[in-house]
Amino acid sequence: MSHVRALTRGDRRRNERLTRLRSIVRREFAVVAVDLALAKQAAVVADHDSRVLGRRMFSGDAWVIDDILDWAGPVAAKAGFAGVVLGCEPTGHRWKPLLDRARARGVELVCVNPMLVHRGREEEDFTRDRSDFKDATIIAKRVAELRCYVPYVLEGHWCRLRHLGARRADQLVAAGSARQRLRDLLECAWPAVLSTASKPLDTLTWRVAMAVSTDPARIMAMGFDAFAAAVRDELPRWGGSRRNLRILRAIFDAARTPGGVATEQAAACERAAYALDDWHHALGQLADVEARMIEVLDTLELSTLVTTITGLSVVGAAAILAETGDPARFDCARTWVKHAGLCPRANESGNFHGITTVSRRGRPGLRTAAWRAIWGALTHNPVYTARYTHLTTRETNPLRPGQARTALAAALLRQLFVVVTRRVAWDPAVAAGTTKEVAPQAA
Known part of the structure; x- marks a missing residue:
């Protein structure tokens, strides 16, 4: 039949x-x-x-x-x-x-x-x-055979946003590489200095102190008062205004017994200073390009709209939009998610049902931008937090944390598509699925 x-x-x-x-x-x-x-x-x-x-x-x-x-x-x-x-x-x-x-x-x-x-x-x-x-x-x-596609032509502000997004991606790689290189060198040459703060590379006072000198012998020769004064003078160049004297005292004490590989200490500490300069330069370039991306979104009159999605920053939205240009060129939000490679990939035939995963086909940069954005949104968006809790704790087929974040990243793309293409603000009631359609009454 x-x-x-x-x-x-x-x-x-x-x-x-x-x-x-x-x-x-x-x-x-x-x-x-x-x-x-x-x-x-x-x-x-x-x-x-x-x-x-x-x-x-x-x-x-x-x-x-x-x-x-x-x-x-x-x-x-x-x-x-x-x-x-x-x-x-x-x-x-x-x-x-x-x-x-x-x-x-x-x-x-x-x-x-x-x-x-x-x-x-x-x-x-x-x-x-x-x-x-x-x-x-x-x-x-x-x-x-028609197994081809018509290329998308970037124009105007969308073209500029695309190139700024590529520049931002380059600077993120450069900043991450320099940061890791700094940590690796200090672990070899001066491991004690990495224990002077709970998160040293995220602490402004620690980074400014390393900008004064990454050589423990030079810091000891300066004396604590001169070292603290040099950090105070260097602080404005890094955008800071106050020193943490407890961290400075811990760094000075660590300079007395630096530990590490003695034969490479001087050379590795010198190279660590170069890594810190590279990191600082990349962060400055990153801040500049992100300001330009925000300027483009302001010109497109999208900055206010995209930030109605609680937890999504202007830079996060700009990074997503920079990967594909105007999302209106896609048929629907599902097509945009498919372009990111976040759509489910079925694995079934007849009575066989395998494990469903995401396709991972499409634009990996768009997938990465959505993945990064959802981490911030999960912390501040109660709708996404509730959805994440439901996906990971439901009785039938609970998802692992990474799977739940992937599902939420796809949801973020779908909702951002509607916000940008229809020029409407994000509605938490619609996103949570709590609205009820009222059927029209018969005449």
């Missing part, structure tokens, strides 16, 4: 996506596929059965796309095609010159996921051999 089922939401959206792609990759257009490289570009003209109509290697960077299109047009016309559509892998930033010049000439560009090209090498000739023309042929085949 069969059961007729209507099309699901996924079916309809898939059909809409394929319709949009077919309006670009038209059957009367040949496919021009380019395998991008630094100094040479392999171009292939193919029909929709992936039969190669022409191939040519072009010397130069990606800006030779004009020469490629000048060559591909007559080849496609000779085979009876009315025009061409361009396809490539999104290699670094090299695809952007192709998009810029192609649209200036009225030619559409689509991109193919590199994973599909990698998997297509073996199905092409049963080998994993790779070459420029082979990759270009596979790209053309994927475009003809």
Whole structure:
């Protein structure tokens, strides 16, 4: 006995996506596929059965796309095609010159996921051999099969926010690396100084004292009064105003018996000073870029809206939005969550039901930004706290703490999507699911 089922939401959206792609990759257009490289570009003209109509290697960077299109047009016309559509892998930033010049000439560009090209090498000739023309042929085949996508073009303030977000990510890595390097060096050369405060690297007085000197011998030679005065003079440069004399006395006492590896102490302490300078510089750059990101959100009139989500900072929201640009380009909030790789991945067939995990496919930077944001929101948002408690303590299928935070990160993205796209404030009653819809009365 069969059961007729209507099309699901996924079916309809898939059909809409394929319709949009077919309006670009038209059957009367040949496919021009380019395998991008630094100094040479392999171009292939193919029909929709992936039969190669022409191939040519072009010397130069990606800006030779004009020469490629000048060559591909007559080849496609000779085979009876009315025009061409361009396809490539999104290699670094090299695809952007192709998009810029192609649209200036009225030619559409689509991109193919590199994973599909990698998997297509073996199905092409049963080998994993790779070459420029082979990759270009596979790209053309994927475009003809509509296994491609239209690249998103960043413009205006969203473009600036994207680049500022990339800069912030770089500075976070630099700051974290310098901080860990400082700890590693002091553990080797002067371990006693790391016991002078409960969290020394998070204590401003301790960091300023290390900025005065990371050499215990020099601190002892200065004497405590001169050392404390030097810390007082250095404090404003780090944004502080008051010293903790108890910590300073503990550092001075630790300088008497520094411990550590004696043969490397002088050199390692000198390098620790460089690590501290790198850390301080990265923190300054981080504060500057975060201020610029807040400025962009102010221009977009989003700062007040995103902070209606209790526990979400402006910087946290800006970091999320910087990963994808305007979320309105996505069909719905679920699509945005799927783009982050936070959607559930089913593992079932027939009567078999495996363990459900998140897909982890999509944009890892967006997933990381949402994960970081939910940690702060959990502390200050009673709705998220109650949801976290429910997920981890329910009788049926309780989640582990990491799983619950992942589920809440996906919920945060869905709610932020509504706040940004609809320009409405976050409603804790709606987020908690305590509102009741009132059915309209019959006339």
